[in-house]
Structures are given as structure tokens and as C-alpha cells.
């Protein structure tokens with residue numbers, strides 16, 4: 001499963017990194033996916049991060 005962060009939508013709130021630091025990392029106040037494809041063991045928390053994004057910037 002591959003995840004994407006829409007850089008135009010991301011407001012740099014940090015929620016995704018807090019929920020799933022294995023996959024999401026803030027760089028210059030924008031979230032980036034540092035691990036694609038996302039390994040099985042992190043997919044659930046990556047999905048939680050997607051659902052927790054306040055501006056729906058994360059997709060898969």
C-alpha cells in the first residue's frame with residue numbers, strides 16, 4: 001500500500017507524524033511519506049493517520 005500527502009493541502013499540524021512516525025515525517029512544516037510502499041505492520045496506523053488528518057491531505 002502506497003500513501004501520498006498532498007503538499008498543497010497539508011497545514012503541517014503534525015498529527016500524522018504523532019500517530020504514525022514510522023511512515024510520516026514533517027519536513028519544512030509539510031508532511032512527507034518516508035516509507036513507500038508502507039509495510040504491512042504499519043498500514044493500520046498509517047490509515048489511522050490518514051483518517052486523523054484534519055484537511056484530508058493523506059490518501060492511499
Ligand code: SF4
Pocket residue numbers: 005009010011012013014015016017030031052053054055056057058
Ligand atoms: S495530519 Fe494532515 S495536515 Fe497534519 S501534518 Fe499530517 S498531512 Fe499535514
